Amino acid sequence: MSAAPWWKGAVVYHIYVRSFFDSDGDGHGDLKGVAAKLDYIKDLGVDAIWLSPVHPSPNRDWGYDVSDFEGVHPDYGSMADLEALIDAAHGRGLKVMLDEVLSHTSDEHAWFAASRDGGPDGEKASWYVWAEPADDGTAPNNWLSVFGGPAWAYQPARRQHYHHKFLRQQPKLNWRNPDAKEAAISVLDFWLAKGIDGFRLDVAGTFLHDDALTDNPAVPAAQRTRHHWAHASEMQVHLNDSNLPENIPLLDEIRTRVDGHSDRFVFGEFSEEEERCGAYCTPEDGLHSAYTFVLLHARKLNPQIFRDHFETLARHPGHWPCISFCNHDIMRTATRFGGGEAIARLMLALLLSLKGTTLLYQGEELGLPQAQSLTRIEIRDPVGDLYWPISKGRDGSRTPMPWAPGENLGFSSAKPWLPSAPEHRDLTVAAQAADRNSILAFSKALIALRKASPALTRGEIEMLPAEGQVLAFTRTEGAEQVLCLFNMGPEPAVFAQAGLVGEPVGLPGLIQAKAAAGRAELGPYGVAFIRRP
Incomplete structure (x- = not known):
């Protein structure tokens, strides 16, 4: 009987690099900072680290708008720093995974400049999703951006609209163009050759769009909740701008490319219901694994939510899920489910015992609550800027990691890019490492229990x-x-x-x-x- 792949049952530690540890005193976390904390990560007992996007970016969406897929953002260091981190992690038995955003690019990427400026007959003309305006000059269809407003931006240089599912500065790559698709998948080849062990694919259900640009249907009024009204794009059922069945053979093509390098792992983020996750990741088709926002959006301690999720996934034999309760986009677990140390411990125990590959977000092992004291002027997230005051956006889960008491909680010797959270002052790594009954000690014991148990692992x-x-x-x-x-x-x-x-x-x-x-x-x-x- 062949051994199970390393990722099946692994615990993957998710690092939001800009907020993890600043090694050079510029207020931003960096790759040398991650390397400096590898012993801490190894001591947790995890199997791998997943780095948030490290590529050059104008940071309209803090790295999720990539301007060069084969480079390293200077805020984080150099290619040599990343290569050194990979070697140092491998030397400790840790795998290294990258977050790749292949559905779209920055509008400052050279590919988009060529598509925009080369005109409708240019070499890269159809590398992005372009469309003629409606007869009255408005958007080509009713598709809405996740971040608000039409998912189209008019570009005078081409006298056409381009599609953006997120910010206007994040134009959508046209994966129906074979050259654009190959360029995107080749990004994975580049990093696999560098020794990267796998990838998390951002918004993996959005690679393909309906070529006829058919309108999305509306969510029936009787089914709308406060969430739908607060986020206008959720008033549509996203059947035509994402989640097309044709995604499955495309995702299978990606997995085949990754499987060309031994012992690698690729999982995806899917924004829709569990059926997408299950159908798009089976032993025969799609990616190795995936997660959806069902457990990430849950706000009540309701056993039925978890029962329903796994009963749905069970309809797809052989599917292996990723399990995640919070990340850089989602309110921290301890706060979302009601707050308090007892709930933090309960949810850590649940996270590490459910079937799947565990995605543990930095600070979750400390039981960190959401940072809720950020002011309007301190917000850096475009979502927070758009939805203020009903939401502060995602920055409350992105504040710097609290390492030690004192200024900036040990994250940086300079003013951090986001303020350190006052809610985290008593929960630092240093304080918890000295307490054998701390949540940190509890987390280490849970991970050790999981790894010692074939049942809890696989x-x-x-x-x-x-x-x-x-x-x-x-x-x-x-x-x-x-x-x-x-x-x-x-x-x-x-x-x-x-x-x-x-x-x-x-x-x-x-x-x-x-x-x-x-x-x-x-x-x-x-x-x-x-x-x-």
């Missing part, structure tokens, strides 16, 4: 019936089975199962359960891992 998952606020499931691999119990409520709860026996696993800071006579008693927000004979 096992299949079966959701079990449970009463009230209890989420119950088993993870099974070979002869090992672990029963995982989570009380998602503030009151004591009981999980009952005929013949329930087993020994609860003890962890520092874990609220213990009592299991006997077919019952397991769980305290408020209690967690239990029970090894079954």
